[in-house]
Amino acid sequence: xxxxxxxxxxxxxxxxxxxxxxxxxxxxxxxxxxxxxxxxxxxxxxxxxxxxxxxxxxxxxxxxxxxxxxxxxxxxxxxxxxxxxxxxxxxxxxxxxxxxxxxxxxxxxxxxxxxxxxxxxxxxxxxxxxxxxxxxxxxxxxxxxxxxxxxxxxxxxxxxxxxxxxxxxxxxxxxxxxxxxxxxxxxxxxxxxxxxxxxxxxxxxxxxxxxxxxxxxxxxxxxxxxxxxxxxxxxxxxxxxxxxxxxxxxxxxxxxxxxxxxxxxxxxxxxxxxxxxxxxxxxxxxxxxxxxxxxxxxxxxxxxxxxxxxxxxxxxxxxxxxxxxxxxxxxxxxxxxxxxxxxxxxxxxxxxxxxxxxxxxxxxxxxxxxxxxxxxxxxxxxxxxxxxxxxxxxxxxxxxxxxxxxxxxxxxxxxxxxxxxxxxxxxxxxxxxxxxxxxxxxxxxxxxxxxxxxxxxxxxxxxxxxxxxxxxxxxxxxxxxxxxxxxxxxxxxxxxxxxxxxxxxxxxxxxxxxxxxxxxxxxxxxxxxxxxxxxxxxxxxxxxxxxxxxxxxxxxxxx
Amino acid sequence: xxxxxxxxxxxxxxxxxxxxxxxxxxxxxxxxxxxxxxxxxxxxxxxxxxxxxxxxxxxxxxxxxxxxxxxxxxxxxxxxxxxxxxxxxxxxxxxxxxxxxxxxxxxxxxxxxxxxxxxxxxxxxxxxxxxxxxxxxxxxxxxxxxxxxxxxxxxxxxxxxxxxxxxxxxxxxxxxxxxxxxxxxxxxxxxxxxxxxxxxxxxxxxxxxxxxxxxxxxxxxxxxxxxxxxxxxxxxxxxxxxxxxxxxxxxxxxxxxxx
Numbered sequence: 093x094x095x096x097x098x099x100x101x102x103x104x105x106x107x108x109x110x111x112x113x114x115x116x117x118x119x120x121x122x123x124x125x126x127x128x129x130x131x132x133x134x135x136x137x138x139x140x141x142x143x144x145x146x147x148x149x150x151x152x153x154x155x156x157x158x159x160x161x162x163x164x165x166x167x168x169x170x171x172x173x174x175x176x177x178x179x180x181x182x183x184x185x186x187x188x189x190x191x192x193x194x195x196x197x198x199x200x201x202x203x204x205x206x207x208x209x210x211x212x213x214x215x216x217x218x219x220x221x222x223x224x225x226x227x228x229x230x231x232x233x234x235x236x237x238x239x240x241x242x243x244x245x246x247x248x249x250x251x252x253x254x255x256x257x258x259x260x261x262x263x264x265x266x267x268x269x270x271x272x273x274x275x276x277x278x279x280x281x282x283x284x285x286x287x288x289x290x291x292x293x294x295x296x297x298x299x300x301x302x303x304x305x306x307x308x309x310x311x312x313x314x315x316x317x318x319x320x321x322x323x324x325x326x327x328x329x330x331x332x333x334x335x336x337x338x339x340x341x342x343x344x345x346x347x348x349x350x351x352x353x354x355x356x357x358x359x360x361x362x363x364x365x366x367x368x369x370x371x372x373x374x375x376x377x378x379x380x381x382x383x384x385x386x387x388x389x390x391x392x393x394x395x396x397x398x399x400x401x402x403x404x405x406x407x408x409x410x411x412x413x414x415x416x417x418x419x420x421x422x423x424x425x426x427x428x429x430x431x432x433x434x435x436x437x438x439x440x441x442x443x444x445x446x447x448x449x450x451x452x453x454x455x456x457x458x459x460x461x462x463x464x465x466x467x468x469x470x471x472x473x474x475x476x477x478x479x480x481x482x483x484x485x486x487x488x489x490x491x492x493x494x495x496x497x498x499x500x501x502x503x504x505x506x507x508x509x510x511x512x513x514x515x516x517x518x519x520x521x522x523x524x525x526x527x528x529x530x531x532x533x534x535x536x537x538x539x540x541x542x543x544x545x546x547x548x549x550x551x552x553x554x555x556x557x558x559x560x561x562x563x564x565x566x567x568x569x570x571x572x573x574x575x576x577x578x579x580x581x582x583x584x585x586x587x588x589x590x591x592x593x594x595x596x597x598x599x600x601x602x603x604x605x606x607x608x609x610x611x612x613x614x615x616x617x618x619x620x621x622x623x624x625x626x627x628x629x630x631x632x633x634x635x636x637x638x639x640x641x642x643x644x645x646x647x648x649x650x651x
Numbered sequence: 652x653x654x655x656x657x658x659x660x661x662x663x664x665x666x667x668x669x670x671x672x673x674x675x676x677x678x679x680x681x682x683x684x685x686x687x688x689x690x691x692x693x694x695x696x697x698x699x700x701x702x703x704x705x706x707x708x709x710x711x712x713x714x715x716x717x718x719x720x721x722x723x724x725x726x727x728x729x730x731x732x733x734x735x736x737x738x739x740x741x742x743x744x745x746x747x748x749x750x751x752x753x754x755x756x757x758x759x760x761x762x763x764x765x766x767x768x769x770x771x772x773x774x775x776x777x778x779x780x781x782x783x784x785x786x787x788x789x790x791x792x793x794x795x796x797x798x799x800x801x802x803x804x805x806x807x808x809x810x811x812x813x814x815x816x817x818x819x820x821x822x823x824x825x826x827x828x829x830x831x832x833x834x835x836x837x838x839x840x841x842x843x844x845x846x847x848x849x850x851x852x853x854x855x856x857x858x859x860x861x862x863x864x865x866x867x868x869x870x871x872x873x874x875x876x877x878x879x880x881x882x883x884x885x886x887x888x889x890x891x892x893x894x895x896x897x898x899x900x901x902x903x904x905x906x907x908x909x910x
Contacts, residue, residue, distance in 0.1 A: 408758060418747060418751070419744070493736045494756075
């Protein structure tokens with residue numbers, strides 16, 4: 093194994109993040125401060141958390157409370173490896189889903205003198221770069237700091253090693269999953285023929301639903317506390333599962349069982365080696381595997397007139413909208429957008445069913461539940477608008493070269509964003525209303541509010557999406573510059589609150605939201621009317637801004 | 652061969668810089684209707700930028716561009732409607748099938764349904780893409796992608812074709828078909844400006860050749876005129892090109908590399 097090759101490959105992965113639109117790429121110089129800001133911040137935050145916990149611990153004189161604290165810390169230490177494993181799995185899997193569409197960008201190592209071992213190790217470690225690594229640094233620095241106060245430095249050192257190993261196990265598992273999935277997709281394409289597109293779409297949706305149900309069951313509400321409490325005990329029960337062996341190492345070490353500590357440490361090390369060996373073998377076998385072509389149609393060409401034309405869209409506008417629909421149902425990395433509405437359906441459903449905490453019952457909770465289920469459309473509009481231009485990626489040259497006007501571009505993209513968001517709103521709304529059964533006037537008001545939010549936020553985010561579009565596609569499509577996304581998401585939040593505030597005032601005045609403030613009663617229809625006026629003004633102003641941005645965008649043609 | 656004295660593309664004192672790099676250095680160029688003009692030059696000589704400037708994809712720092720009687724800066728959409736363009740490495744929507752992509756491009760240019768159907772079928776057959784048109788573009792080879800991009804550029808019967816390395820990745824048969832097709836289109840009055848590195852293509856296909864180097868237009872004319880300018884009577888385009896661009900030291904470079 094040539095370690096320099098591994099480092100070089102990881103460095104390529106990190107540097108792929110440089111290709112951000114608007115940056116000066118000629119004589120490019122990296123600002124290392126920004127590069128390491130996330131990790132530095134995580135380290136500082138971890139030390140602060142450790143210091144606060146440590147100072148609190150030394151300040152406690154009551155022995156009972158001190159024992160309780162010790163017990164809590166012990167449980168935490170024991171559950172950390174498993175928690176890091178779950179967290180790293182979630183992030184690395186999500187990262188893999190997003191980068192599915194840019195397979196070609198990852199291929200150069202295949203013709204360079206690099207072994208599969210080096211490639212697999214680099215890929216596994218590079219998976220962890222970003223939030224998983226920052227999370228590791230945060231936990232490790234917190235544990236190291238607090239351990240000084242607890243006088244548990246040896247345990248802390250072992251815990252930190254266990255965390256690193258856990259993250260590596262998670263990432264290697266993701267690597268195995270990635271390779272198998274590519275192979276599996278190939279088999280699915282072959283066996284399903286024309287239906288492959290929809291099989292892939294529904295398969296991905298199913299995967300996301302299952303994934304998030306498990307994730308929320310672990311992390312939401314009381315689930316996370318239950319998880320931390322449960323992990324320590326559960327580890328003992330499932331000691332034969334290799335994924336908990338690192339936790340077992342810590343448990344044995346805490347109890348002074350040296351032989352068990354050594355055995356589980358060796359077993360964990362062996363497990364890591366086996367996992368890595370499997371990943372390397374799978375990469376060697378299927379690393380260069382290209383899934384067979386998806387044949388969507390056969391036979392004579394039959395152009396469609398389409399009903400979009402009947403709705404007043406020109407052939408150009410309708411063509412762009414149809415193309416976008418296909419993009420969002422065929423590109424795996426764009427299917428990510430469906431997570432948000434899924435989350436908004438799954439969470440309340442789980443809450444309602446009592447999977448974490450008590451089931452929802454009261455009238456006010458139903459109101460909130462219905463609200464939660466109607467908002468996804470608005471959030472969808474905000475997210476979709478931001479990415480709808482950047483998702484064009486390298487193919488954007490066709491927009492610059494073709495006779496598309498700014499007016500047509502904004503019209504068809506805005507229509508797509510709003511129509512797509514309406515579909516999401518309808519699905520979520522139906523589920524929400526069926527579960528919460530709010531009164532008809534509240535249901536109608538929420539529906540109108542949601543439509544207004546979609547129109548307003550769609551226009552705001554589309555303008556930003558055009559201005560801040562980022563067409564870089566490796567290592568994963570970015571679609572919008574991070575700073576633009578952050579600033580405009582905040583703006584969307586503020587404007588959404590401004591639009592929704594009349595209805596909030598009504599809810600507070602009616603006692604649906606229990607806040608001990610006396611507010612003048614505002615009629616529901618008046619509240620909706622005020623919201624509508626605000627939303628339409630916002631939509632009009634930002635649609636104009638989007639038009640102006642589109643004119644500049646088409647004129648500059650950055651290709 | 653169809654050709655009039657009217658100018659289809661007119662560039663006057665056009666210049667473009669990227670930071671401290673001169674991409675196009677005050678060039679004047681006239682291309683007549685029904686003419687095939689070849690832009691020839693080494694890497695980074697400004698060929699692609701010149702094509703992009705003509706289409707309106709890149710705004711020149713100075714100078715004027717007139718395309719088919721339209722000022723590209725004043726009315727870029729009208730100019731683009733008349734032009735078929737292929738970039739150097741065309742990125743297509745890989746999640747669409749070849750057929751869906753061509754249908755999409757046809758709609759973008761407002762080609763009627765019946766015309767679109769007829770032309771797509773003709774071109775697919777001619778360029779041997781039949782049978783693969785229903786497959787997603789992601790599974791196409793580089794040559795198949797290039798063929799799809801070529802069909803997309805021809806689909807709306809443009810009056811001006813701007814082709815950046817159009818034969819790149821094509822098999823000999825398809826390359827021959829494209830060459831013949833361009834000649835026939837020329838006879839119908841279609842103007843073509845193509846950039847290429849391959850001297851044989853330029854010599855075989857183009858009525859006139861413009862040799863570019865470091866953003867400058869070093870020479871413009873047919874092969875006879877270029878020979879005269881280079882003072883190399885009877886020589887081929889390769890020698891003329893090397894002489895005019897001052898890159899004749901090829902033998903020394905090769906020897907240095909072999910050391």
